[in-house]
Amino acid sequence: MTTESGFIGLMRAIASDPAARDLSDDCAVLNIGGESLILTHDMMAEGVHWLSNADPADVAWKLVASNLSDLAAKGARPLGVLLGFMLGEDTWDRKFAEGLNEVLGRFDVPLLGGDTVANRGDKRSLGLTAIGLATFAPVPARTGAHIGDLVYVTGTLGDALAGFELIEAGFDEVRILADAYNRPEPRLHEGQLLAPLVHAMMDVSDGLLLDSERLARASKVGIAIDVSQIPLSDAYISYRGDALESRMQAASWGDDYQLLFAAAPEIQLPVTSTLIGQVIQGSGLLLYDGDRQLPLPATLGYQHQ
Amino acid sequence: MTTESGFIGLMRAIASDPAARDLSDDCAVLNIGGESLILTHDMMAEGVHWLSNADPADVAWKLVASNLSDLAAKGARPLGVLLGFMLGEDTWDRKFAEGLNEVLGRFDVPLLGGDTVANRGDKRSLGLTAIGLATFAPVPARTGAHIGDLVYVTGTLGDALAGFELIEAGFDEVRILADAYNRPEPRLHEGQLLAPLVHAMMDVSDGLLLDSERLARASKVGIAIDVSQIPLSDAYISYRGDALESRMQAASWGDDYQLLFAAAPEIQLPVTSTLIGQVIQGSGLLLYDGDRQLPLPATLGYQHQ
Numbered sequence: 001m002t003t004e005s006g007f008i009g010l011m012r013a014i015a016s017d018p019a020a021r022d023l024s025d026d027c028a029v030l031n032i033g034g035e036s037l038i039l040t041h042d043m044m045a046e047g048v049h050w051l052s053n054a055d056p057a058d059v060a061w062k063l064v065a066s067n068l069s070d071l072a073a074k075g076a077r078p079l080g081v082l083l084g085f086m087l088g089e090d091t092w093d094r095k096f097a098e099g100l101n102e103v104l105g106r107f108d109v110p111l112l113g114g115d116t117v118a119n120r121g122d123k124r125s126l127g128l129t130a131i132g133l134a135t136f137a138p139v140p141a142r143t144g145a146h147i148g149d150l151v152y153v154t155g156t157l158g159d160a161l162a163g164f165e166l167i168e169a170g171f172d173e174v175r176i177l178a179d180a181y182n183r184p185e186p187r188l189h190e191g192q193l194l195a196p197l198v199h200a201m202m203d204v205s206d207g208l209l210l211d212s213e214r215l216a217r218a219s220k221v222g223i224a225i226d227v228s229q230i231p232l233s234d235a236y237i238s239y240r241g242d243a244l245e246s247r248m249q250a251a252s253w254g255d256d257y258q259l260l261f262a263a264a265p266e267i268q269l270p271v272t273s274t275l276i277g278q279v280i281q282g283s284g285l286l287l288y289d290g291d292r293q294l295p296l297p298a299t300l301g302y303q304h305q
Numbered sequence: 306m307t308t309e310s311g312f313i314g315l316m317r318a319i320a321s322d323p324a325a326r327d328l329s330d331d332c333a334v335l336n337i338g339g340e341s342l343i344l345t346h347d348m349m350a351e352g353v354h355w356l357s358n359a360d361p362a363d364v365a366w367k368l369v370a371s372n373l374s375d376l377a378a379k380g381a382r383p384l385g386v387l388l389g390f391m392l393g394e395d396t397w398d399r400k401f402a403e404g405l406n407e408v409l410g411r412f413d414v415p416l417l418g419g420d421t422v423a424n425r426g427d428k429r430s431l432g433l434t435a436i437g438l439a440t441f442a443p444v445p446a447r448t449g450a451h452i453g454d455l456v457y458v459t460g461t462l463g464d465a466l467a468g469f470e471l472i473e474a475g476f477d478e479v480r481i482l483a484d485a486y487n488r489p490e491p492r493l494h495e496g497q498l499l500a501p502l503v504h505a506m507m508d509v510s511d512g513l514l515l516d517s518e519r520l521a522r523a524s525k526v527g528i529a530i531d532v533s534q535i536p537l538s539d540a541y542i543s544y545r546g547d548a549l550e551s552r553m554q555a556a557s558w559g560d561d562y563q564l565l566f567a568a569a570p571e572i573q574l575p576v577t578s579t580l581i582g583q584v585i586q587g588s589g590l591l592l593y594d595g596d597r598q599l600p601l602p603a604t605l606g607y608q609h610q
Contacts, residue, residue: 002398004421007390010402017415019385028417030384032438033338041387041434043422079335080324082346084389084432085312093307097315110322112333115432116309117348122427127389127420129346129434133337 021141024218026070026202027132029139036134040070046123051167056092057099058182059126064103066205067130068186069257073203074139075195076132078107078188083114084127107188136195142218145200145262151223151277152269154187155258156233157208158250162240176235184257190271194261197269201261207301208251211260212277213285219262222282227251228290231274244289254302326446329523331375331507332437334444341439343381347372351428356472361397362404363487364431369408371510372435373491374562378508379444380500381437383412383493388419389432412493441500447523450505450567456528456582457574459492460563461538462513463555467545481540489562495576499566502574506566512606513556516565517582518590524567527587532556533595536579549594559607 012023019030027040042063046052050059064081071078081104087093104111112131145151163181166174187203194201200219204211209225216223230247240246262279263269280286287294317328324335332345347368351357355364369386376383386409392398409416417436450456468486471479492508499506505524509516514530521528535552545551567584568574585591592599 001424002392002395004392004423006395007392007398007402007421010399011388011405011416011419014402014406014409015416015418017385017417020415020417023418028385028387030417030436032342032384033340035338037337037342037436039385039387039417039434039436041389041419041432043389043391043420043432045391045422045425047425048423079337080322080333080344082333082344082434083316084346084348086348086350086430087307087309087312090307090311093312094315097312097319100316101319104319110325111316111320112322112325112335112344113320113328114316114346115348116312117350117430118309118353119306120350120352120428122430123425125391125422125427125430127346127348127432129344129387131335131342131344131436 025141026073036137036139038071038074038076038132038134040067041127041129042067043125043127045125056095057102060096060099061103061183063126063128064100065184065186065257067128068107068188069203069205071130071132072187072191073201073259074132074134075136075191076134077192078109079131079133080110080112082112082129085114085116086119086124086126087116088119088124135192140195140198140201142200142202142215145215145219145221145279146264147221147279147281148265149199149262149279150265150275151225151262151279152273153204153208153231153258153260153276154190154271154273156231156236157256157258158236158253159233160184160255161249161253162236174235177239181255184255186257187259190259193270194259197267198261198263201259204256204258204260206254208260209285210301213300215260216284220283222280222284222286223277224280224286224288225277226288226290227294229274229276248297252297252299252301330446331378341442341444343376343379343437343439345372345375346432346434348430348432350430361400362407365401365404366408366488368431368433369405370489370491370562372433373412373493374508374510376435376437377492377496378506378564379437379439380441380496381439382497383414384436384438385415385417387417387434390419390421391424391429391431392421393424393429440497445500445503445506447505447507447520450520450524450526450584452526452584452586453570454504454567454584455570455580456530456567456584457578458509458513458536458563458565458581459495459576459578461536461541462561462563463541463558464538465489465560466554466558467541479540482544486560489560491562492564495564498575499564502572503566503568506564509561509563509565511559513565514590515606518605520565521589527585527589527591528582529585529591529593530582531593531595532599534579534581553602557602557604557606
């Protein structure tokens with residue numbers, strides 16, 4: 001079986017156009033008619049990205065929200081989506097359509113087109129392409145973090161992890177946590193406000209630590225994260241506490257869909273966010289608990305197969 | 306199981322933005338920065354769109370070519386594609402990547418991005434989004450055919466059908482026919498030359514008769530097709546002859562990826578094409594063999610499940 005990184009390596013050899021950003025960013029950025037068009041395509045598969053008993057409306061929500069989160073990281077305003085849908089059982093498909101209508105309405109994004117394919121009894125896979133328009137140029141990238149920048153994250157981390165665990169255990173009544181997993185809120189508004197102010201930005205979809213390391217690598221700098229500063233919600237703390245281990249887990253799990261960004265220390269931020277680290281000389285990720293340096297865990301986040 | 310038409314009905318209720326063209330056209334048309342952006346997304350699935358023993362390079366070719374054919378029908382110049390890829394067996398994936406590189410190079414289209422998803426032993430499904438830029442406004446649509454227009458088609462029809470049958474029977478040495486099925490050539494150049502001249506245009510992907518009926522319905526006119534004028538290649542005639550039945554089959558099978566268009570009688574056409582009918586008062590499709598009217602066959606073309 002091909003690994004994701006192996007296949008992306010093959011694709012990177014093909015994707016020489018600068019708009020592809022070496023397949024190392026959240027989106028492609030295509031300059032056209034004086035505007036910057038932002039393009040992203042994400043897939044989701046049954047049994048990989050959602051449980052077979054998941055609410056189809058939640059699947060639709062997450063498919064759209066995860067793509068919009070990529071647009072948010074570019075400070076883009078969504079223009080529309082195209083859906084690739086594998087047909088299946090009638091009730092499931094109808095509920096998916098209702099959820100799709102709901103999430104598109106929530107974020108005011110038009111459905112522009114797509115395609116359907118018959119299902120021969122396989123697990124489903126779905127695809128969504130989101131198209132956005134940059135609201136500020138240059139469009140933020142993972143590259144560009146400066147030594148001396150401060151590193152911030154929006155919102156709280158780990159809520160989706162807690163939500164997933166609770167849902168798996170059959171306790172989904174803690175809505176704020178279940179919703180964090182099932183119905184993430186892409187930070188579109190925050191991304192647009194931040195785009196003119198940041199040196200580098202990305203969304204946290206595979207875990208804060210892993211994504212921070214990616215930001216560091218792309219920017220050819222080091223990033224020091226202070227785990228004691230990782231923002232946790234009251235609901236998360238009630239569930240798992242706020243000890244170091246709990247904070248490390250919150251920082252190592254995916255599906256947060258917050259924005260991670262680096263900005264100069266003098267920048268006044270227009271959005272609520274938490275200072276969690278700084279950009280330093282060197283390369284890759286360094287972890288601290290206050291003043292004490294920590295070894296890197298074996299797994300930084302959600303590594304795709 | 307939901308039918309494709311049933312699901313598209315659900316989507317049509319959501320897709321109220323004019324750019325979606327009521328999901329009744331080959332592409333979405335998004336006006337932005339004084340330009341018209343053309344967007345299309347097609348899926349292909351193993352066992353539905355390709356045989357399990359197909360050459361992966363051919364699968365890549367057809368996935369790209371079928372999407373570019375939609376852009377051709379809008380007279381668009383391709384700007385790039387995004388790939389949704391289900392990972393699988395290493396050799397297959399490597400050959401797919403080679404084929405992708407080949408087809409993108411052939412039509413000078415950049416790979417801009419995409420996503421991969423793990424495969425849990427299911428049949429594969431793949432998705433491709435193609436983005437193009439209109440070269441002429443107004444962008445051709447299925448609507449717009451005028452009563453009195455003449456109806457034309459580029460190239461020849463039925464070659465992909467013959468190629469498919471020969472491949473299934475183990476005889477793929479008639480390269481011109483096998484290639485028509487495996488490696489269709491989207492009519493990008495022809496589409497750009499025709500866009501300023503036509504009243505309506507679409508690509509023939511599900512069979513000439515079915516697609517002609519769709520053009521007639523979208524334009525709220527009748528279309529009379531003279532089956533005796535349907536263009537056949539020498540290779541097709543060698544294989545199946547050119548009797549009425551053979552012509553009807555050539556006109557009822559998908560995968561041709563030619564352009565079907567309606568233009569005023571006085572228009573001088575800048576591309577090689579064949580006059581096959583005319584736009585008349587009424588509604589839907591009428592079939593003729595010369596002067597003799599024919600009953601419509603039970604199935605006009607490739608109807609998606």
